[in-house]
Amino acid sequence: MNGILGRKVGMTSIYDESGKNVACTVIEAGPCVITQVKTQSSDGYNAIQLGFGDKKEKNTTKPLQGHFAKANSVPKRHVVEFRDFSGEKELGDEILIEDVLLEGDIVNVVGTSKGKGFQGVVKRHGFAGVGDATHGQHNRQRAPGSLGASSYPSKVIKGMRMAGRTGGDRVKLKNLRVLKIHAEQNILVVKGAVPGHKGSLVIIEK
Template sequence: MPAILAKKLGMTQRFLDDGRVERVTVLEAGPCPVTAIRTHEADGYEAVQLGFGAVREKALNKPLLGHLKKVDAPPVKTLVEFRDEAGELVVGDTVTVETFEVGQTVKVSGVGKGKGFQGTIKRHNYASGPKSHGSHNKRAPGSIGASATPSRVFKGIRGPGRMGGKRVTQKGLTIVELMPDRNLMMVRGSVPGSKGDTVEVRTDA
């Protein structure tokens, strides 16, 4: 189950050999140095830790910088562990887009775009009320509980609040094209996050 870290560059379209047009998201995937291997014996679980996003040494604190220098890895901004991903990888290896294949199905995880404080119609797809004849309930959420019994509002009521800005995983995305010389991966459809955000790409297995 290959995995890699990538930066979302944006969306575009590609014309395939059969004339079809694919709407794709362009990801700058890797290269990701392997900075640690977790094992059952030492850590209680199996995982591989990948680094991504080259930065200056000045941008890192000393514990993180020491961890990277210990395994001869370059200064990187992001470290992420992928469970059960170790396989034949060892510390010092580098994961690139060549780990994946065109036509492979992947899932992409990242932090979705924040949309601020929203009402129930936008946040939970509530229906709006009548808009004419003096209605005072155009976009109000409606009743949220009785008065005497139970004299409170139950937990979990869907109401207004902050929308977005949470971790999202988009599954079932197909790899349309790989450009190993430029570390680019193009997947069909949209992925979570804004342009420039770091996302996790894993095979959808």
């Protein structure tokens, strides 16, 4: 296996071997169920589909109910594919942390960052603002200022840093170290911060 799904529990800190206090994120990883196996011959590529988090049957469409029934599984809230999979696992098998990760492994973690709504340039891009209100300035402390071009090209250049919707983006953090694994509780502790709010879905890739 080269990945597993989980739920962000929150952040804490632990002491490493050198006695240094390290910030880390606690993730409830798995158990996941293999809900589909794709092969080169039938689908054009090798992959497995993992389901995580139980969902009520009444809130699941009929096609999806049939999809999960093939794997002898209850409906799952989250379904994610892991490409280029080659292994012995079969449809309906359960995937646990110890099947994928060991303490000390280096992983990539994918999550959805916290959505912060429509924000100005100071919060969104770290603009400093004017800093004071002297020399006739009025209510300009957090304004974006000039946008640059004038009569040519007479338009705002694409990519200009301006106010807009902030957060809610897919973010991948690479090379995070697995500090602790509590297999009996399905708990994974990784070094550093992981994107997303408490309870949000995270994808751990090996």
